[in-house]
Amino acid sequence: DSGVTQTPKHLITATGQRVTLRCSPRSGDLSVYWYQQSLDQGLQFLIQYYNGEERAKGNILERFSAQQFPDLHSELNLSSLELGDSALYFCASSPNQGAAGNTIYFGEGSWLTVV
């Protein structure tokens, strides 16, 4: 158990809908990261937040957004869902904002199926 909690574990929704994935980082961790993993794309870095502010941005679509709240939990919002958005979404956390030697700890992921 990494200490990173993600909900829901599984989610099935229709195209065009909007969903929110939730992540609670490890106790004391200030950074939260979101990743998308699909069969054909591998593990894709989406975005990082540190203490409530966006820190780094990867291949995140404009239909997707994220935020980190004062209690440090984070939410990933996916809107106008398409079939291709079906994937496993991972949240990860780390203690700091990414100084040298930083490592990150992953949750078990949220399975999203768009039908």
Next chain:
Amino acid sequence: LAKTTQPISMDSYEGQEVNITCSHNNIATNDYITWYQQFPSQGPRFIIQGYKTKVTNEVASLFIPADRKSSTLSLPRVSLSDTAVYYCLVGTNYGGSQGNLIFGKGTKLSVKP
């Protein structure tokens, strides 16, 4: 952003030592080298991290030559449960670098009985 190159797949047998090499020719001075392990449908798990020379923990060893342009993850006496994908990441995520956040294709290790 230091790019990494790893073998796509490797096969081994139980009880053998497995060495997975990662090339990172344009590694920067501040970059660390981090390895993760991922089982199907699970989040990647940190294995080991190093900057230079050799690092050893209860799970693996990491060998980094003086020029740091490559690194080798060594798994002693693998078992069937070591069958997984292993990722090599290089970077710091410091000063805008995202190297330690970018996962490549990884190396799929298959351990056979």
